[in-house]
Amino acid sequence: MEQRIAEARDALLRHIRKENRAIDPKRLVELLTADGYSRREVQAALHLAMSRNQIRIDREMRFFRPGKTLQAA
Numbered sequence: 248m249e250q251r252i253a254e255a256r257d258a259l260l261r262h263i264r265k266e267n268r269a270i271d272p273k274r275l276v277e278l279l280t281a282d283g284y285s286r287r288e289v290q291a292a293l294h295l296a297m298s299r300n301q302i303r304i305d306r307e308m309r310f311f312r313p314g315k316t317l318q319a320a
Contacts, residue, residue, distance in 0.1 A: 255284045260301060260312070269309035298315035 262278045264271055279289045294311075296302045303313045 252291045255288045256295050259292050269311040
């Protein structure tokens with residue numbers, strides 16, 4: 248299970264990197280569930296990535312990678 252959550256986190260970071268901008272949580276969940284991850288795995292992956300400061304949330308409640316300049320959504 249921990250391996251699956253780590254894989255989901257890697258997929259989550261890959262999608263954020265691919266979009267190259269802040270991404271809406273609903274869109275992120277849709278992308279990850281399309282990859283075959285359950286909502287519980289997605290939630291655990293989000294918590295893991297946030298606890299390691301790999302992603303953050305902006306004022307509009309979108310996820311992004313810290314330290315990167317964001318393009319307008």
